[in-house]
Amino acid sequence: MFHIYTLSPGEASEAQRDAMVRLVVAGGGIAEAAVRAGVPRAEALVLCIARGHVAGVAALKVPQPGYRAGLTSATKSGIALPPDRFPRELGYLAVEPALRRQGLGRILCTEALSLARGRGLFATTGLDVMRDHILPRLGFVAAGGIWQGQAEPVALMVRPGL
Numbered sequence: 465m466f467h468i469y470t471l472s473p474g475e476a477s478e479a480q481r482d483a484m485v486r487l488v489v490a491g492g493g494i495a496e497a498a499v500r501a502g503v504p505r506a507e508a509l510v511l512c513i514a515r516g517h518v519a520g521v522a523a524l525k526v527p528q529p530g531y532r533a534g535l536t537s538a539t540k541s542g543i544a545l546p547p548d549r550f551p552r553e554l555g556y557l558a559v560e561p562a563l564r565r566q567g568l569g570r571i572l573c574t575e576a577l578s579l580a581r582g583r584g585l586f587a588t589t590g591l592d593v594m595r596d597h598i599l600p601r602l603g604f605v606a607a608g609g610i611w612q613g614q615a616e617p618v619a620l621m622v623r624p625g626l
């Protein structure tokens with residue numbers, strides 16, 4: 465039994481934000497400092513609460529200009545990612561290991577997507593399951609080059625606005 469909640473970072477408790485950071489960092493691929501800085505800046509957080517604790521998370525992120533510029537550089541995707549076409553990022557997705565493969569990841573992404581209300585989105589991922597299953601089914605397509613991330617090759621995926 466679990467519940468999905470959508471909150472602004474300010475509405476989430478410090479303990480919830482902290483649990484979110486730990487879950488995302490444990491998922492791998494993102495440095496803790498970057499997650500700690502990014503969570504309070506997100507437009508919205510999606511939390512799955514199961515048995516009283518945060519068991520899955522996703523966010524509608526507000527990409528900082530420097531981060532966006534880095535993604536578009538020739539050493540990464542090499543494609544333009546204009547803020548007016550892709551104003552938000554779907555990210556900070558993580559499900560605790562015991563609850564994986566039960567559809568939660570897809571539910572969290574779908575919820576974050578609905579919060580975008582038709583605005584263009586992008587996402588980056590180094591995970592085959594995200595690139596090949598979850599994101600394409602939500603309308604994302606791969607864009608630009610693939611680059612080497614902290615642990616594995618990373619791809620940029622985009623979903624144009626409606």
Ligand SMILES: CC(C)(COP(=O)(O)OP(=O)(O)OC[C@H]1O[C@@H](n2cnc3c(N)ncnc32)[C@H](O)[C@@H]1OP(=O)(O)O)[C@@H](O)C(=O)NCCC(=O)NCCS
Pocket residue numbers: 490491492556557558559560563564565566567568569570571588589590591593594597598
């Ligand atoms: C990625 C992650 C969030 C997926 O969460 P999840 O709750 O297990 O995903 P779901 O159960 O909703 O699965 C969605 C789809 O992926 C497939 N899938 C999930 N994990 C899989 C795996 N390890 N191998 C193969 N397929 C997998 C499911 O079968 C399903 O596909 P289908 O709809 O075609 O049947 C989870 O594995 C995770 O937290 N990983 C670590 C953090 C991370 O890498 N986050 C991504 C950053 S972009």
